[in-house]
Structures are given as structure tokens and as C-alpha cells.
Amino acid sequence: MTTVLKFIHLGAIAIWSGGLIALPFLFGQRRGLTATTDLDRLHRITRLVYVELTSPAAFVAIASGTALIFLQATFVEWFSAKMVLVGIMAMLHVAAGLVMHQLFSPDGHFSRFSETVLSIAYVVVIVAIIWVVLAKPHIDSNLFAPHLFEPGGLGRWLHQSFGETRIPTP
Structure with missing residues (x-):
């Protein structure tokens, strides 16, 4: 059971992480779009990635990770650091939803600077989580x-x- 749950957890994390990394790029596509059909198409694609792929993957990753905590009794300091980073990743996930909410209003915009900062934030947190899990540093x-x-x-x-x-x- 634990092995199956780990595969589900890793798959969900991969989809969640990939979706978060893709979202700033999709948000950046909003620049320069004025045609209603192009804007509508981008909105549908962005909502697909956020609402139908990334958010359910986040839910499955957190739920399966929570189940693994109780199955494996992982109560050490490095794991607490990982949970703090997962919390930050969840907050950045919510930030993407808030950006998407305002992005597709008639006056919505997303600058290159915002795209870069959000992309870097996602990559840094994801890499930090991977490092903590693999290195299991003594804290x-x-x-x-x-x-x-x-x-x-x-x-x-x-x-x-x-x-x-x-x-x-x-």
C-alpha cells in the first residue's frame, strides 16, 4: 500500500510542479493580446492548466503525502522543513489563482518582471523541496x-x- 501511495504522491507532485512552472509562461502570453478569440482561447487553456490539472494534482499530492506521514511515521526535523516549503508552494499556488482571476479582466496585464519573479519563485521552492527530500539534512x-x-x-x-x-x- 505504501509503495502505491508513493507512486501516486510522486506523480501528483510532478503534475503540480509542472503546472506551476508553466503558469507564468501562460500568464505572459496575455501581453499583446487584444483579439477576443485569442484572449478567450488563452483563458480556456490557462483555466484548464490551473483548475483541471494543477489544482487537483495539488490536492492529491497533499492528501497522499498526509497519508504517507501516518504510514511511515516521519517525524524528524528535515521533514518539518519540507512541510514549511510545501506550505510556501501551496501559497504560491493560490497566488497563481489570484493572478489568473485578474489577468483576464479587460484591463488585465502581466509584466515580464512578474513572469520572471513568479517563475523563479516556483523553481526555487520546487528545487528546495526536492533537495530537502533527497538530502535529508540533519537539522x-x-x-x-x-x-x-x-x-x-x-x-x-x-x-x-x-x-x-x-x-x-x-
Whole structure:
């Protein structure tokens, strides 16, 4: 079961990543389009990539990854770093949806600078995730948050960092 789930997870990640990398290029095609038929065609293609391919792949990747967490009991620091990067990737995914929403309005535009920045952001996050997963770097959480990975450690760390210093005992 774990092997099948890993294949599903990797396939979904590949589709999600590929779609995110393709979207800024598609957004950039908006420059210079004034003909209604060309604009409509680009809008349909962009929505296909975002709504029908990339978003479902993101859902499957996150759902299968969540299932794998519980099947493999992966609770180490490098994995926490990976989850932060996946969160950033999900936020960039939402950013693409917001760009697409305004892009096809009558006065919508997407500059070369925006295309470059969004493309670089996607590639950097995707490469960082791949690197963390393959390298599994040793990250000593005791250097920045001692006892964080102990039961109740996150709550104690949050209270010490941002709230009262005394934790009520049950």
C-alpha cells in the first residue's frame, strides 16, 4: 500500500510542479493580446492548466503525502522543513489563482518582471523541496527551539516566545 501511495504522491507532485512552472509562461502570453478569440482561447487553456490539472494534482499530492506521514511515521526535523516549503508552494499556488482571476479582466496585464519573479519563485521552492527530500539534512532543532519535538513542546515554545512564560499544568 505504501509503495502505491508513493507512486501516486510522486506523480501528483510532478503534475503540480509542472503546472506551476508553466503558469507564468501562460500568464505572459496575455501581453499583446487584444483579439477576443485569442484572449478567450488563452483563458480556456490557462483555466484548464490551473483548475483541471494543477489544482487537483495539488490536492492529491497533499492528501497522499498526509497519508504517507501516518504510514511511515516521519517525524524528524528535515521533514518539518519540507512541510514549511510545501506550505510556501501551496501559497504560491493560490497566488497563481489570484493572478489568473485578474489577468483576464479587460484591463488585465502581466509584466515580464512578474513572469520572471513568479517563475523563479516556483523553481526555487520546487528545487528546495526536492533537495530537502533527497538530502535529508540533519537539522538540530535544539539550536533554535529546545524540546520542540517533545509532546507539548510546541505549545510550551509558543507560550514562552509569544505569551505568558508559565504553562498551566493539567
